[in-house]
Amino acid sequence: MAWAGARIGPPPSPVPKGRLMTVTPLRRALVVLAVASLPVVAAPSAAAAEPDPKALTWTVQPATASGPDQRRWINASLDPGQSVTEHLAVRNFSRSAVAFSLKAADGYLTDKGRFNMLSSDRPSVDGGTWIDVQEKVTVGPNETRVVPFTITVPRDATPGDHPAGIAATVTSTGGTVNVESRVGFRVMLRVNGTARAALAVRGLGVTYSPSWNPFAGGRVRVRYTVENDGNVWVSGTSRVAISDLLGRTGHDATGAVEELLPGGGRQVETRVDGVWALGRLRTTVSTSPTLLGDAQAGADLRPASATVTTWVVPWAQLALLGLLAVALLGLRAVARHRRRRLAGLLARARQEGRQEGQEAVLVGGAPAGAEPDAGDARR
Missing domain, CATH: 2.60.40.10 (Immunoglobulins)
Structure with missing residues (x-):
């Protein structure tokens, strides 16, 4: 070596x-x-x-x-x-x-x-x-x-x-x-004595960054501190689970907790992409310790977890709905305008037809095929 x-x-x-x-x-x-x-x-x-x-x-x-x-x-x-x-x-x-x-x-x-x-x-x-x-x-x-x-x-x-x-x-x-x-x-x-391997999650904070593409989910940034509350040298694993307003969990992220000495701590940041902002987001971070060094039989292993709720507004989706609503209202207004215009044109055409008929009677006399009166017959 x-x-x-x-x-x-x-x-x-x-x-x-x-x-x-x-x-x-x-x-x-x-x-x-x-x-x-x-x-x-x-x-x-x-x-x-x-x-x-x-x-x-x-x-x-x-x-x-x-x-x-x-x-x-x-x-x-x-x-x-x-x-x-x-x-x-x-x-x-x-x-x-x-x-x-x-x-x-x-x-x-x-x-x-x-x-x-x-x-x-x-x-x-x-x-x-x-x-x-x-x-x-x-x-x-x-x-x-x-x-x-x-x-x-x-x-x-x-x-x-x-x-x-x-x-x-x-x-x-x-x-x-x-x-x-x-x-x-x-x-x-x-x-030697009772070995207690305990991790704690503290300072859990969650921020949501929306995607301005209304057809794509946003990013959740999870920050927290993992602390060794036990009395032995440990590492471990962490898991971040995010559930939506209906309680459905579809976004998980796992990672390793690096070695921690008793009383020590380390800040962790995890990013989860593709998360839809539909109101409430419930984020849970759970940790499981692993004993390092000379393992002791019967060691007390204590997992830990922390949960925070974040309310987010789906701005991109709301903007899309707003645009669709404006477009729909615009189309309806155009359709109504066209119907009114068509109805006006039809009414005008009918009116013009009636006027033309009346003018023909006044200018051309009796209609063709009418019987001559008695004075005309004697002449």
Whole structure:
């Protein structure tokens, strides 16, 4: 498996305090670069294979007493009051010996789902305080040193997961700020007891964007936050179901809930197309947790759901109906006008016919075939 490395170089431009960057691990070690005060430095992954002579490059990974092993991080399931010894391996790719500071701290997931440790200026209150490791280790050029560390679970520790991280750090001075570069891996500590895997859906909001094509449905945008209300490390699945005014459910969307540590949360957005806006839309989001880490028999799995009702107006369809109504009224008005005009023409024709008949009688005398009167006969 490949090594992952980090490099100290010229200080980058400052970033807001508390912002952390995680270098994607190559395969074995989780590489984290954190800042004690402001900037963060991230090295290219190729540095592990061909380290720059002008840079400082090192890796940290889980190990046994004899050397590095195949673990990406450490999973430990312990009872309250129990103590175990683990090991880490620090490898220095540089051409000179380096004195590394070894530190442990509480772990968390960033907004993008990457594991990280609390920075040195933030005190740990959970699993990070359970790890006891020597403060410094000096590693020669192109050498690897194995360092033991002890994990001691408090007797009053609550059941569940208590994530932590351990790292080898180097602090360099760049101008007026100190840059702390850390390379380490996660230590997932689980206290035996009742495991409760519970997801909660909060802040559910739904917006509807109509399609201006009256023959096509619109888009429903569903936003919510999935939070881990349990005491163990979980992932899961989510399902969005949308029903119309008559209760018919014809639009579903499913997705994966990425890993969440106890107390953590993540915002989710789902889009569903082709939904007709016919008054009421009822949107239900349901989640089902999946236990991660060392599975425990009889774990309490608690699904959750939330529902919100949205009233929408089918503007495109109403506009189409309005146009059809206007067109129908217009056609009826035209038809009535034509009927009235035709009736007027017929009445005029009849009137003109009667007038022509009367004029013919007055101008032409008696009609043809009439009997001559007596005076005409004697003449």
